[in-house]
Amino acid sequence: MTSIKDIALHCGVAISTVSRVLNNHPDVSQDTRDRVLQAAEALNYIPNTSARNLVRSSSDTIALLVKGVSNPFFSKLIKIIDREITLRGYTLELHQMDTSEDELRIGAQLANERKLIGILFLGGRFNYSPEEMALIHVPSVFCTYTNSFGTLDASAYSSVAIDDKQAACDAVDTLVSLGHRKIAILTANENDKSISELRFQGYKDALEKHGIAFDPNLVANTGTFSDMRAIYEATSRLIRRDSSFTAIFAIADLMAIVAIKALSDHGRSVPQDSSVVSIDGLDLSEYTLPTLTTLVQPTEEMGLACAKSIIDLIKHPGKHRQxxxxxxxxxxGSVRKING
Amino acid sequence: MTSIKDIALHCGVAISTVSRVLNNHPDVSQDTRDRVLQAAEALNYIPNTSARNLVRSSSDTIALLVKGVSNPFFSKLIKIIDREITLRGYTLELHQMDTSEDELRIGAQLANERKLIGILFLGGRFNYSPEEMALIHVPSVFCTYTNSFGTLDASAYSSVAIDDKQAACDAVDTLVSLGHRKIAILTANENDKSISELRFQGYKDALEKHGIAFDPNLVANTGTFSDMRAIYEATSRLIRRDSSFTAIFAIADLMAIVAIKALSDHGRSVPQDSSVVSIDGLDLSEYTLPTLTTLVQPTEEMGLACAKSIIDLIKHPGKHRQxxxxxxxxxxGSVRKING
DNA sequence: AACGTTACTGGAAACGTTTCCAGAACTTGC
DNA sequence: GCAAGTTCTGGAAACGTTTCCAGTAACGTT
Structure with a gap:
């Protein structure tokens, strides 16, 4: 393994000069610059990341902290983020977390240990307090996060998301405009201070807007975005409990797909007997039977925004944007008009 | 940021002693050990990875080089691998590659630059030559790889996979035993020296075994495992070209799902008009309409094996296993018996 | 001719660890 | 009571960079 020292020796210059050349510092003559670069090439020099990181006390890696990687929407997002991050010359570290873990605490620790230059949070909760935020000393962007509980000042955090409440509202609107009044909801958790709670809020707001009474019997909590067995069970329980609904709003495409299967197993076909609307717009949902009526998240744009945001934030610390x-x-094909 | 030096000062011992305690070296008295650990705790000490990496000239990170992250089978595998790797105290770096890129070359470069201690290759080709393998100076495990083209000696590589040929054969067997003789295949690429070629081979072998003539008209190449539009088009072309088949063997679950949709759009329902069998056993395929008849890959076990293999290999270099x-x-529900 | 600039270069410290070597303080065995 | 271990500890070098500071040489200016 050849080092900067070897190059210096080979060229008869000082180590510092080689370093200057390699880092494109201006104050070095064209002649020595050429010689050094040539030697570096010839000796097949590869910079030692650890040494550089040590002296700079920083790295080139950005961590992606994810809760719930199995969520297919996240899979696609992760793919795009990774592509963009690497394209821009940084490295992405993937860290999964259990739902029970505290993402901010873990993030803070990782950032110190591994000299991260940035963190992307994906899939956490939505009620960080300023005190908690203060734990993180590293540029951070919260993906699919909205400051919906108003705990933070807009100048204090960066985020990339859709308007979850609005999307849920739109989903319900769609059903109502087709004549549905008894609309069930399939959500992960009614009050997890996160995406599901927010979409649940949107559902309730929409009902109220249309003068439809909220019926707790029509709420099914799956406890998860990705465990299909649990989603299936939750749907089945809903059907057994109160099968009077004519439509289901599923807060994620995957839930809709599983719900359709559960309905079918209970002798109710979609869209004849129940309509289904969801949020996500997975590629997959254009190829299911029936295809899903869904509110599409612009995944590509969102992934790009995540990558761009974190890099901008690293370059200009403190300049937060949402x-x-x-x-x-x-x-x-998962919905139909009924005569309400 | 407190360092090992601060602890030493605080406890009135030497730096080296602190290091020994922190690395669990035996030759230090219980008393000092306790004092140091206590101080570390109190001062909120966090080890500096860069410094350690520098002096050890190695890191704690394993890279996962993936071709085709969008493949849902891979998504799940990646999740499991990541979980196991982190659990065992290492860090996983995710690197995606285009199909066009040379995974071994990229792997070799990354390994040097980033002081990787290991590489997991996922989704590459199956015909590495010994010369190519020599590029990689770092413990490496090839996931979902079989040395099917016999280019390598068993003592020269580590791998984790299913027997793709056999699985394909089993899939076709299943169809034949239900009375099917005109069996189409939906594959990514007939000769990409990779998974798809191998499964294609298994398909041909099975046909031959049952005395069924191979018909090139019944072969549909999608060119991809995950681009659903392309899969849909390929299936549609197949149907238009020769719709005489009674069954389709899709080499991946996702392909089967899209094929079923394409068939349906062409007025052929599954399983009434065509049976479909595939390989993967995604969780999802138990919740589609119809559910898939599929050969299940033991994803959990495979992911575990990947993590275990690479770590074993790091600890015992050269000890290769497959x-x-x-x-x-x-x-x-995607198949039915016909009277052949 | 003396002086201030400018352009370039070398030396050396520093980053936070690990690890080798040597030495001090005890034990043990005879 | 002394040599030979044993057990623990400290000092210092090394890992490969970056960066600060000082210094030299060449060049214009006055």
């Missing part, structure tokens, strides 16, 4: 994306309804 | 897992048929 990005909110619009969802778009993609009509599918 | 793991081959059995697939199990999971019957679903």
């Amino acid at each position: 990005f909110t994306f619009e969802t778009v309804l993609r009509p599918g | 793991f081959t897992f059995e697939t199990v048929l999971r019957p679903g």
